[in-house]
Amino acid sequence: MQACGDKPRSGAPKRVRLVDLAAQLGLTKGTVSRALNDHPDISDRTRMRVRKAAEKLGYRPLSHAQAIRTGRVRSLGLVLQVNEHDAHRPFVAEFLAGLSQAASAEDWTLTVATASSDTQTLELLDRLTAEKKADGFILPRTKLTDARIDFLRMRDVPFVLYGRTTDTRGCAWFDIESEKSIEDAVTLLAGLGHHRIGFVPGAEGYTYAKLRHDGYLTGLARSGLPHDPNLIAAPAMARVAGASAAATLLDLSDPPSAIVCSVDGAALGVYDAARHRGLKIGTDLSVISYDGIPETTLLDPPLSTYRVDTRAAGARLAELLIKRCRGAAPEDLRELGRAAFQSRGSHGVAPETS
Amino acid sequence: MQACGDKPRSGAPKRVRLVDLAAQLGLTKGTVSRALNDHPDISDRTRMRVRKAAEKLGYRPLSHAQAIRTGRVRSLGLVLQVNEHDAHRPFVAEFLAGLSQAASAEDWTLTVATASSDTQTLELLDRLTAEKKADGFILPRTKLTDARIDFLRMRDVPFVLYGRTTDTRGCAWFDIESEKSIEDAVTLLAGLGHHRIGFVPGAEGYTYAKLRHDGYLTGLARSGLPHDPNLIAAPAMARVAGASAAATLLDLSDPPSAIVCSVDGAALGVYDAARHRGLKIGTDLSVISYDGIPETTLLDPPLSTYRVDTRAAGARLAELLIKRCRGAAPEDLRELGRAAFQSRGSHGVAPETS
């Protein structure tokens, strides 16, 4: 039973402020504040006494009241772009879970906004930084040259990339080395006897698209296969574009016996194109893709793909950004991870007719 | 070219505060503040002059500095529960888009946290309200008796339900009348000659699960069909549970010729169970479901389902909650919407052998 004044059945128990706590203890609010924030000029005895009283009275500082002096709101910003390709839609929940869980662990929160264009994304970053709704930002889906990075760099606002970029000055990042996975896929297929391996790139401009493209070429080189530009289709992020990309490959006079896709969304379309031509996935045509979206298990046969642990990525990004906001140098906050291959039924040995 | 002091090439242009703006205008900060907030005791001439200067200098108040006096941080809180059933995962991106877009339109932001249990959800609500990280909360997936509602009601914190609940005191809400859709589905199937229509309920405890169950019963009654308790399977939210629920229905001595699912996730499993028994969906067995997740178009045949415009729902909820935070009575903030039927290939006339 906390010693509440004499309001008998007031629904909302009055918030306890720093001064209340101080009065209760016979100290000044400055002293109490320093005690709670572990300043060295407070005796251990007092510090403990204050802690216990704060606990008992349920004192919790208002974050915006702290922010006014410290300048820090303890919040991570995230501007999601939801329009264009809906390919990354499925990851959002997992990504959020990782971010917010890691943020909560440090008593931070997550401020989310969504934009439908690059311009609107910059406007939102502008507003969020101007009003100081967040201390720093997570930038997903980074491009080779990325306007968000330029903007935040100019304003001296901390940020962490989920991806990489060309101009690395002041950049911290966490990224999955998808290029290694694509390279692996090519090597694996070559080992199964495939000589002609097609590739469906991701959307132009994004760093990961270029890296996966590079990974494809590296895989070919490592396997001693020639590079035929005809085997590289048009970029595709989703089912329909994937189908037409696969169509151009399969209609070649010398079509590939295997196709590697940069993203699972495109692979969905590859299945369509193959079905349409009477090709059986896994025997007539091998497909390996990347991402690990839930639909891949629904396909027949299930799609072999490299699965990204999006939740873990989010968690790591949050940790890095918090460190960055606390003053760590961006050069010390650069990490890479790997996707995990899910070997399922969509790839097999090359057909003999090849 | 703004008249900046004399720092020549400083990367970060110094933030302009209220006092700076006031000094520039030869006014006091109190006057400027009142001018910007449209107080009636400021002349139009001054108000205009202040506005223009604020625009020119790019003045944006710090939201946490305002909050300290006003008590409002202009932020909507959302605690997502991501663990248990991953059935709602696909909606998250759309829901967020709706919420944050409507919030942005009013210059508010969205604070998101994720929990993996009911207890953790309450802990997060506790922390977010204690630190005042949000002015109010959106409560998705409401239950018949919901601890979150009790908690927020007790603390006098504004909230809006995405769903309904039993004890409506102090509750504002927006919800889709899914019970009407389920009722429609049953009626539609009965009209196609189905006499025995099975039902796969949603997870127990959630209001929508009970409502959809009610809708099923209403649909039967309206169609003059008898209610056979054997036709109601165990609750299922996802593919595996859906498959086993469908199995028990299909293995009845007098199995249904149609199955209505409370959620699309369960319907995925119904397809599995049907395939396993050599039943052709759409002819041997009709299936109609609810939600409109993307996977439904991938199925063969595509699943007939009632699609919810999750983005629009999010947008409306944000608008309602902002009104609620501004003092509107909860009783005036109660709205209902409808899902849209996507008639696809998974339902048809009842087989004659029935």
Place this chain on the structure above:
DNA sequence: TTCGTTTTCGAAACCGGTTTCGGCAACAGC
């Protein structure tokens, strides 16, 4: 015992806004 440190805390300024209060000037009414 005395003097210089060190420890510990109170007092007050401070952060950047909002809100209250009071007074001056302009204006109307008689």
Place this chain on the structure above:
DNA sequence: GCTGTTGCCGAAACCGGTTTCGAAAACGAA
């Protein structure tokens, strides 16, 4: 011409914390 409003703005308090500064008290060394 004098008073009573009204319009408009300055001055200062205020919100709830954090941080600085200085002084009293405790401590150690000589």
